[in-house]
Amino acid sequence: MAKRNSKKLALAFFLAPALALIIFFFIIPTLLTIWISFTNLYNWKIDRVKEFVGLQNYKDLIYFIQHDPDVEKVVKTTLVFTSLTLLVNVLGGLALAIFAYLIDERVSLSFRLLWILPRMTPIAVFGLLWYYFFYGSELGTLNSVLLRLGVIDQPISWGSDPSVQPWASWLIIIFVNGLVGVSFGMVVFYSAFKSVPRELIVAAKVDGATTWQIIRHILVPMARWHLVFVTVWQLLSLLTTYPHLFVLVEWGVVDKNYGTTWSLYVFLTAFSKAVNYQALAAAAAVILVIIGAILGLIVLRVMKFEEMIQPPRGDV
Amino acid sequence: MTLLRLLRRSRRARSEWEEPLVKGRKAGILILALLLASTPIILSYTFLVVTSFANTIVFTPFINFKITWTTENYKMFFQGKLSPAAGQVYSTKDILTFIANTFIVAAGVTAVVLASSIPAAYAISRINFRGRANLMRLLMLLHAFPGVALIIAVYFIYIYARSPLYNALRDLAETGLVSKSFLASFDLAYSFFFVIVARASLEIPMSIWLMKGFFDRIPWELEWAAIVDGASRFTAFRKVVLPLVKPGIAALAIFAFLAGWEDLIYVYVFLPEMTLATFIHNQLSGGSLETTYLPVVAAAATIYLVPTLLFFVVTQRLLLEAVWGGLKG
Amino acid sequence: MVEVRLSRVTKRFGDVYAVREVDLVFPDKGFTALLGPSGSGKTTLLYLIAGIYRPTSGRIYFDERDVTNLHPNERNVSIVFQNYALYPHMKVFDNIAFPLKLRKESKQVIERKVMEIAEMLGISQLLDRYPSQLSGGQQQRVALARALVKEPSVLLLDEPLSNLDALLRIKIRSELKRLQKDLGITAIYVTHDQSEAMAMADKIVVIHKGVVQQVADPDTIYNKPRNVFVASFIGNPPANLLRVRVSHGNVPCLRLPGDLEYCVKDPIISAKLSALSTEEVILAFRPEHALISENPVPEYVSMEAEVYTVEPLGRENIVTLIAGADTVKVIVPPVVKPKPGSKVYISVEWEKVLLFDPATEVNIEYLEVPSVEVAREANPQWLGADEREVDEVGEA
Numbered sequence A: 001m002a003k004r005n006s007k008k009l010a011l012a013f014f015l016a017p018a019l020a021l022i023i024f025f026f027i028i029p030t031l032l033t034i035w036i037s038f039t040n041l042y043n044w045k046i047d048r049v050k051e052f053v054g055l056q057n058y059k060d061l062i063y064f065i066q067h068d069p070d071v072e073k074v075v076k077t078t079l080v081f082t083s084l085t086l087l088v089n090v091l092g093g094l095a096l097a098i099f100a101y102l103i104d105e106r107v108s109l110s111f112r113l114l115w116i117l118p119r120m121t122p123i124a125v126f127g128l129l130w131y132y133f134f135y136g137s138e139l140g141t142l143n144s145v146l147l148r149l150g151v152i153d154q155p156i157s158w159g160s161d162p163s164v165q166p167w168a169s170w171l172i173i174i175f176v177n178g179l180v181g182v183s184f185g186m187v188v189f190y191s192a193f194k195s196v197p198r199e200l201i202v203a204a205k206v207d208g209a210t211t212w213q214i215i216r217h218i219l220v221p222m223a224r225w226h227l228v229f230v231t232v233w234q235l236l237s238l239l240t241t242y243p244h245l246f247v248l249v250e251w252g253v254v255d256k257n258y259g260t261t262w263s264l265y266v267f268l269t270a271f272s273k274a275v276n277y278q279a280l281a282a283a284a285a286v287i288l289v290i291i292g293a294i295l296g297l298i299v300l301r302v303m304k305f306e307e308m309i310q311p312p313r314g315d316v
Numbered sequence B: 001m002t003l004l005r006l007l008r009r010s011r012r013a014r015s016e017w018e019e020p021l022v023k024g025r026k027a028g029i030l031i032l033a034l035l036l037a038s039t040p041i042i043l044s045y046t047f048l049v050v051t052s053f054a055n056t057i058v059f060t061p062f063i064n065f066k067i068t069w070t071t072e073n074y075k076m077f078f079q080g081k082l083s084p085a086a087g088q089v090y091s092t093k094d095i096l097t098f099i100a101n102t103f104i105v106a107a108g109v110t111a112v113v114l115a116s117s118i119p120a121a122y123a124i125s126r127i128n129f130r131g132r133a134n135l136m137r138l139l140m141l142l143h144a145f146p147g148v149a150l151i152i153a154v155y156f157i158y159i160y161a162r163s164p165l166y167n168a169l170r171d172l173a174e175t176g177l178v179s180k181s182f183l184a185s186f187d188l189a190y191s192f193f194f195v196i197v198a199r200a201s202l203e204i205p206m207s208i209w210l211m212k213g214f215f216d217r218i219p220w221e222l223e224w225a226a227i228v229d230g231a232s233r234f235t236a237f238r239k240v241v242l243p244l245v246k247p248g249i250a251a252l253a254i255f256a257f258l259a260g261w262e263d264l265i266y267v268y269v270f271l272p273e274m275t276l277a278t279f280i281h282n283q284l285s286g287g288s289l290e291t292t293y294l295p296v297v298a299a300a301a302t303i304y305l306v307p308t309l310l311f312f313v314v315t316q317r318l319l320l321e322a323v324w325g326g327l328k329g
Numbered sequence C: 001m002v003e004v005r006l007s008r009v010t011k012r013f014g015d016v017y018a019v020r021e022v023d024l025v026f027p028d029k030g031f032t033a034l035l036g037p038s039g040s041g042k043t044t045l046l047y048l049i050a051g052i053y054r055p056t057s058g059r060i061y062f063d064e065r066d067v068t069n070l071h072p073n074e075r076n077v078s079i080v081f082q083n084y085a086l087y088p089h090m091k092v093f094d095n096i097a098f099p100l101k102l103r104k105e106s107k108q109v110i111e112r113k114v115m116e117i118a119e120m121l122g123i124s125q126l127l128d129r130y131p132s133q134l135s136g137g138q139q140q141r142v143a144l145a146r147a148l149v150k151e152p153s154v155l156l157l158d159e160p161l162s163n164l165d166a167l168l169r170i171k172i173r174s175e176l177k178r179l180q181k182d183l184g185i186t187a188i189y190v191t192h193d194q195s196e197a198m199a200m201a202d203k204i205v206v207i208h209k210g211v212v213q214q215v216a217d218p219d220t221i222y223n224k225p226r227n228v229f230v231a232s233f234i235g236n237p238p239a240n241l242l243r244v245r246v247s248h249g250n251v252p253c254l255r256l257p258g259d260l261e262y263c264v265k266d267p268i269i270s271a272k273l274s275a276l277s278t279e280e281v282i283l284a285f286r287p288e289h290a291l292i293s294e295n296p297v298p299e300y301v302s303m304e305a306e307v308y309t310v311e312p313l314g315r316e317n318i319v320t321l322i323a324g325a326d327t328v329k330v331i332v333p334p335v336v337k338p339k340p341g342s343k344v345y346i347s348v349e350w351e352k353v354l355l356f357d358p359a360t361e362v363n364i365e366y367l368e369v370p371s372v373e374v375a376r377e378a379n380p381q382w383l384g385a386d387e388r389e390v391d392e393v394g395e396a
């Protein structure tokens, strides 16, 4: 009898802090967000959280998507940004991992480290790097290079000149987020390649396979599962990420609408000084949560997650 | 099985098994290609650091400004001057406070992440309990949860709970249980608390997975030996298991610290105008290259970047392993 | 110091029965070996006694105390793990002192006891090192010291010698046995190495697929294996097994390869065979108990066989032969070198021949046949215990 209790006590001790944080900062906020999405909360007038409006916010959202050109742009941007960045991150990560795998391990270590640097860099700093680069006058690195090369004779405002929209803004956000995201695929694929038994590769070499054939017929097929995993996982991350986009938009590096994805739209709707409509933001967030949950469940499937839940041993 | 093991052993003995697949000139070309692909990263970071030591933007390679090398930018930054022409906008104390605040957030996030995820990871790795599998599934889902869906509600709670909490504390202060000086800085402490705990919570699912991976690698027999020797679960955890996952704790601490350090969104929401991130943000949002003196901002950014680079140099492999380790399970 | 008693203990992992309905007594101050092939449930049984695993059903007693639900640290047992499980971050001294520190012994007491035990095991000069700086043999001693320093009532050893080289193994074997006798500890020793079990144990428990096959002293295990599994597991090479037909006349006769016949004169066996009245039995004999000759040996159980190979081992030769449909190994003196392909006779003294019921695979000697008075083993408790196990195998 005492035994059972001591195990419960141990469990409570070990799990309580994490569970408390998960409940207070994941579960309750999620429920609260759903709640808010049915109310008329704006400008943080918290009393309005008791003002129910039913599905009005969701209806508004659908209406905006159909009739508000700004929101329409946001939706378009979300689709283009997510799919193209996904492509960049998965294929780029694969290419980087292959390159790193082929060359000497110590050299590849420096490259791999270099490529995860953007992921670790403070967001404000990373934004600053590209603020300079894409600046819209001849002071911007890109403009000055293109001017010098004679490609253009007037500096271009990449983020605001309507003649280069939407693609200039899109390419910038894809580029900046790609640099941050590509390292995930690289690390996962590289470790997958490293776990391919070396015997297989040596045997293939003995059989006269070229390096390309080894990549094509051994490495990539062995990392098949990782490929699926990285794709779904990155899809999820790209749908939910917004901090880098936030600085690019706020600092005017890209167009306000063509630089805003759905997540950022949620954030700006709730927090930007101008608009500030939390209930609408919450409704938009709920949609994101639903998509996220579906993708998350797919990840669980893909990861053969059940195999990872091996019970611990021992009964003490 | 045995054959495989034999092969492995022979592989250790024979270095040619370890040799890169591509050697010589071809390898040179590959490395060159990698280098080329990496130029944006290399150059952009270099430009930033170089600009912080120059009297003008060195980001614009083809404009013939006269460049003078100087540490003046750092001086100006610490004096709170945003450009040579302008007067002091901030005091030196303000600037030091920004740095300290950034550090407090990062250290706080580290502390919360370590204190909550290490024991939880241990329990999940080592103790069989009802709901364990579901908890693991939940963590995996939260790992990829849209953070933006949380911050609205968290900010709502932040506003909602502030005055009742303040009033309660004021009543307590009357009885002398809470010091008056704490009450005076209540707003600040309250904001820091929210930034730290909310930001840390975002890291918890991934951190638990990362740590679980490290606990999983400790042989069961070590813990059982301790328990048979007379240790309770807690003692075995503290005296035997914990010392053995020190590398994991180090990796986790670094990750958590960097997560708190790099953050912009949470400090923007809860601590505006008080950290390095928001300092840089404020210089650039609304301003323009013509009006903002960028070398000073570059100096601030370089200072902001130093801890990240330091961790980078120090931890290297640990970092690479950990990016993936959290997912391997 | 205590007698350990298991009563119908079962441990299931999911659908796998690691240990099944085990009744056993490990006598006080005895050295009992748990012998079985890998995966037979030995470690599980040990962990059940230690309290690391809880039985799915059944009870465990230390003397009269029911310890089934006690935490390991309330049982006063020690384990030496197969991989030693030394704490890598503690020096040898702290490793050995750990159990005492947990008991909050005073510094002086800890120091004295650690020194004593280190002295006894000859590792005094290693106390300042970390486990990674020790050889396998030294690590093994440290693990033993850590197990003994708390003066446990039961010492559990899980294949403690399996990671050592052959020479060291034989040396430590005798030391270990002496140590156990000197300290008078109840020891339970898990091994898959029969020679280890034979050399060290007072009692051997043979276990297979989680079921106890036989419990007896080494001699009995060797000479009177309880069933086919024990006969074929023990011995190097193990016992030869042949299926032979039985003709039931006045007395039952075994029909052996080469048209030879042996009629059973032993009245008890004869009666049992008749009562059993199967068409076939499994005949077994040990390789060292057989002779090879040009002609059948009268009064012996003889059979014709063809020589297949001869392996000279210096001290003796192992001859492999084909007898009927079965392969048979015989150990002969080095001078005996029959030509491969030649026809010879294998002969075994009747006393050395074992017969097993093909249906249950139980040694006929142990079979209780209703009409026959069977001489029981000296210790009825032991026999009673494993008889039920064997019967269950038969039913399964």
Ligand SMILES: Nc1ncnc2c1ncn2[C@@H]1O[C@H](COP(=O)(O)OP(=O)(O)O)[C@@H](O)[C@H]1O
Pocket: A313, A314, C013, C016, C017, C018, C036, C037, C038, C039, C040, C041, C042, C043, C044, C045
């Ligand atoms: N924790 C466990 N979970 C599932 N199956 C187990 C576990 N421990 C042991 N087993 C199974 O129980 C059987 C006996 O294992 P074990 O006691 O380790 O055998 P031995 O020590 O004799 O080699 C094996 O089939 C093994 O796979």
Ligand SMILES: [Mg+2]
Pocket: C039, C042, C043, C044
């Ligand atoms: Mg075992």
